Amino acid sequence: MQLQVHRGAIQDFAADAIVVNLFQGVTHPGGATGAVDAALGGRIRRLIAAGDFAGRLGESLVLDLDDGAAAPRLVLVGLGPAEAFDLERVRRASASAVRAALARGASHVASIVHGAGIGGLDPTAAAEATALGGLLADYRFEVHKSKPDARSARLTRLSLVSHSVEQLPAIQAGAAAGEALAAGIGLTRDLANQPANTATPSYLAEAAAAIAARHGMQVEAWDRARIVAEGMGALASVAAGGPEEPRFIILRHVPAGMADSAPRVLAGKAVTFDSGGISLKPGLKMGLMKMDMGGGAAVLGAMETIGRLALPLHVVALVAATENMPSGSATKPGDVVRALDGTTIEVLNTDAEGRLVLADALSYAQRLAPAAVVDLATLTGAILVALGNGAAGLFPNDDALAEALLAAGDAAGERLWRLPMWDEPYADMIKSEVADIKNTADSVPALAGSIFGAKFLERFTRYPWAHLDIAGMAWGEGRLPYQAKGATGYGVGLLVTWLRGQAVRPSGAQPAGVRPDAPDASSDEGSGTPAPRGL
Numbered sequence: 024m025q026l027q028v029h030r031g032a033i034q035d036f037a038a039d040a041i042v043v044n045l046f047q048g049v050t051h052p053g054g055a056t057g058a059v060d061a062a063l064g065g066r067i068r069r070l071i072a073a074g075d076f077a078g079r080l081g082e083s084l085v086l087d088l089d090d091g092a093a094a095p096r097l098v099l100v101g102l103g104p105a106e107a108f109d110l111e112r113v114r115r116a117s118a119s120a121v122r123a124a125l126a127r128g129a130s131h132v133a134s135i136v137h138g139a140g141i142g143g144l145d146p147t148a149a150a151e152a153t154a155l156g157g158l159l160a161d162y163r164f165e166v167h168k169s170k171p172d173a174r175s176a177r178l179t180r181l182s183l184v185s186h187s188v189e190q191l192p193a194i195q196a197g198a199a200a201g202e203a204l205a206a207g208i209g210l211t212r213d214l215a216n217q218p219a220n221t222a223t224p225s226y227l228a229e230a231a232a233a234i235a236a237r238h239g240m241q242v243e244a245w246d247r248a249r250i251v252a253e254g255m256g257a258l259a260s261v262a263a264g265g266p267e268e269p270r271f272i273i274l275r276h277v278p279a280g281m282a283d284s285a286p287r288v289l290a291g292k293a294v295t296f297d298s299g300g301i302s303l304k305p306g307l308k309m310g311l312m313k314m315d316m317g318g319g320a321a322v323l324g325a326m327e328t329i330g331r332l333a334l335p336l337h338v339v340a341l342v343a344a345t346e347n348m349p350s351g352s353a354t355k356p357g358d359v360v361r362a363l364d365g366t367t368i369e370v371l372n373t374d375a376e377g378r379l380v381l382a383d384a385l386s387y388a389q390r391l392a393p394a395a396v397v398d399l400a401t402l403t404g405a406i407l408v409a410l411g412n413g414a415a416g417l418f419p420n421d422d423a424l425a426e427a428l429l430a431a432g433d434a435a436g437e438r439l440w441r442l443p444m445w446d447e448p449y450a451d452m453i454k455s456e457v458a459d460i461k462n463t464a465d466s467v468p469a470l471a472g473s474i475f476g477a478k479f480l481e482r483f484t485r486y487p488w489a490h491l492d493i494a495g496m497a498w499g500e501g502r503l504p505y506q507a508k509g510a511t512g513y514g515v516g517l518l519v520t521w522l523r524g525q526a527v528r529p530s531g532a533q534p535a536g537v538r539p540d541a542p543d544a545s546s547d548e549g550s551g552t553p554a555p556r557g558l
Contacts, residue, residue, distance in 0.1 A: 024158070024161070024180065026198055027182045027183070028185070028191065029133075029182055029185075030185060031184055032058060032184075033055050033058070033184045034093065037094060038094045038133035038182060039130055040097065040132050041098070041133045042097075042098045042099075042100060042120040042124070042134035043098075043099060043100075043135055044056060044120075045076070045100075045102065046103070046108070047078035047105075048078065050071055050072070051068060052071075054141060055135045055140075055186070062092075063097075066086070079101045079103060080101055080103030080116065081100070081101060081115050081119040083099065083100045083119050083120055083122075085123050086099065096124065098120045101116065101119075102138075103116075105142075108138065108142055110434065113137045113138045113142075113149055113152035114155055114159075114436055117134065117137055117157045117160070117505075118156040118157060118504035121134075121160040121178065121181070122160045122504055125160070125177070128176050131179060131180040132157065132182070133181075133182040133183075133184050134157060134182070135184060136150050136153050136190075136194055138153075139185065139187075139190060139194065140187075146194055146197065147196050147197035147200070150183060150194040150196075151201040153183060154181065154197065154198045155201040156505045157181050158202065159205055159208060159209075159505035159506070159512075160504060161177060162212060164212065164216040164510075183198055202331075203331035203332050206327055206328060206331060207324040207326075207329075207331070208324055208328075209324075209512070210230075210320075210324045210327050211317075211320045211324030212509065212510040213510075215316060215509075215512075216314075217313070219295050219296035219312075219346070222313065223267055223268075224267060224268060224344035226295075227293055227295070228272050228344070230323055231272045231274045235274060237330060238326075238330025240274055240275055240276050241274070241275040241277065242272070244271070245271040249271075250262075250383075253363065254363050255271065255362070255363050255387075257363070257382045257383045258271065258379065260360040260370065261294070261354065264346075264347065264348040264350045264352060265350060267346045269346075270344045270345075271344070271387075272343075273340070274323070274326055274340040275338075276330060276337070276339070278334075278337065281335070281336070281337040284337045286339045287393065287395050288393045289325060289338065289339070289340045289398075289399070290322070290340075290341040290343075290396060290397070291316075291323070291342045291398065292318040292380055292398070292399070293343060294315040294345060295313070295315070295316045295344060295345070296312055296315070297312040297347045299349075300347045300373030300374060301349050301355055301373045302356060302374040303374075304374060314401065314498050316344065317493060317510065318497070321512070321513065323340065323342065324514075325340070325522075326340045328515060329519065336525055336526040339393075342384075343381060343384045347373070349373075353373065354370055354373055355373070356370065356372060358370045359458045360379070362386055366459050368455075368460055369455040369456075369457050369458040369461040371464075375462045375463040375476070377401065378462055378476050378479045381398055381402075381480055382480065382482075384398070386483045388486070389485055393486050393487075394525075395421070395424050395487040396484065396487070397488070398480065399491045400491070400492060400493065400494075401492075401493055402476045402477075402490075402492045402493075402494060403492055405469075405471075405473040405476075406495055407495045412495050412502070414432075414439055414440040414496070415437070415493045415496045416442050416473050416491070417489060418474070418477035418480075419490075420481055420488050421488065424487045424488070424489050425441055427524065428491075430524075431517045431521035432517040437516045437517040439491065444477060444478065449471065449475070453475065476492065477490045491514065493514055496513040496514075498510060499511045
């Protein structure tokens with residue numbers, strides 16, 4: 024798939040389909056949409072007047088054009104109300120337009136940059152969001168199908184077209200960033216969608232090695248013997264039930280001159296199949312437990328994007344990968360295990376295994392003297408009860424880190440919701456009668472399950488840290504136009520956005536997503552005159 028940036032008028036661009044947009048409520052389009060409408064003799068205005076297109080967010084209409092047109096099809100996509108316009112709406116509109124074009128057989132789609140003109144968004148951020156939404160709309164996981172789905176075309180080329188000479192460098196930079204993000208999210212989806220007999224811990228280690236080879240990173244993958252020798256008794260206890268070798272993966276992105284800087288650490292739970300162990304899960308939908316490695320997959324996807332961006336920041340990824348299986352050698356409810364930092368843990372429920380593998384990962388992170396650590400895990404079903412599929416749970420021990428992650432999640436369209444981490448009354452919940460701590464409550468019903476898991480993990484942190492419980496966000500039904508049913512790739516966008524904010528930027532450079540003080544008077548939006556303002 025090729026992603027290209029071109030200067031020119033969209034109505035003159037040769038592609039299988041061209042894309043323009045319209046804010047909701049606009050009756051006389053301006054900008055690029057107005058230019059296309061003029062070339063079509065007012066056809067778009069007549070459709071609006073007839074009530075055939077309202078500009079609602081994601082609404083799309085495909086028009087067949089005359090033989091004399093540069094492109095045979097036009098996709099008109101809605102941006103929603105101008106007063107609610109933001110980068111997330113750009114991502115959704117771009118994905119909706121590309122999906123509509125693919126459904127009509129278009130494989131080369133050319134689009135204006137949604138939001139870069141009258142929409143008032145920074146052109147780099149607008150191009151990034153346009154590219155990201157369009158590229159993700161084409162995602163499919165078909166590697167195990169004998170015949171690929173032929174109901175729509177596959178995207179072979181996405182062209183971003185702008186008439187603005189001044190904005191072209193910014194658009195090129197944004198498009199490259201969007202492509203890098205799409206690659207990381209796509210990798211995350213691929214890893215999490217794979218069945219557990221393919222995506223084993225060793226498979227994840229091979230994926231990490233491939234990332235390292237592509238981007239000049241350093242990688243280690245500890246096997247069972249090394250994990251045991253190092254004292255990672257919590258991780259080893261989860262892996263004890265099956266013959267599949269666990270892996271503790273360490274992937275380092277160390278730009279030149281930054282080896283001595285304190286790293287940002289990303290830690291991911293990667294239980295490649297979670298049967299529950301001896302505390303066996305119900306059989307219904309157990310097959311979905313292949314996605315219990317969504318946190319580790321997101322960490323690896325983020326590292327792929329970081330490598331593509333050549334991010335000037337020291338970043339270390341830690342992925343604790345194992346299966347959780349029942350057998351005669353499996354850890355039993357009531358067993359006591361010792362974590363890397365020496366903490367003893369009473370394992371009351373072997374299906375609360377994610378916190379065990381992360382306990383050793385977070386303990387190892389202490390050796391790195393990190394500036395901050397963020398862990399991602401499909402940790403608890405309780406977070407689904409609390410937040411559903413609307414946001415991941417955020418459990419920090421540091422307010423500044425929490426605020427940075429909340430802002431990154433909002434900017435990336437991957438929302439977080441902060442939950443309490445008070446010592447009173449929650450710290451006492453994890454105390455054990457026979458060990459230092461226990462891995463789950465022994466009361467029925469168990470209360471504050473997500474907070475319990477987070478307080479358990481906090482025991483192993485001595486640095487600025489945040490836990491993201493992504494159990495409600497890592498898998499979905501394709502609710503958004505840039506998501507397919509299955510693994511969502513959640514976490515890559517917010518992690519990369521946070522890390523880009525931490526990276527050293529040239530003096531005076533704006534972070535992505537910041538609006539310029541004065542938007543370009545020219546427009547790539549069909550916003551009409553007078554021009555409605557975005558946020």
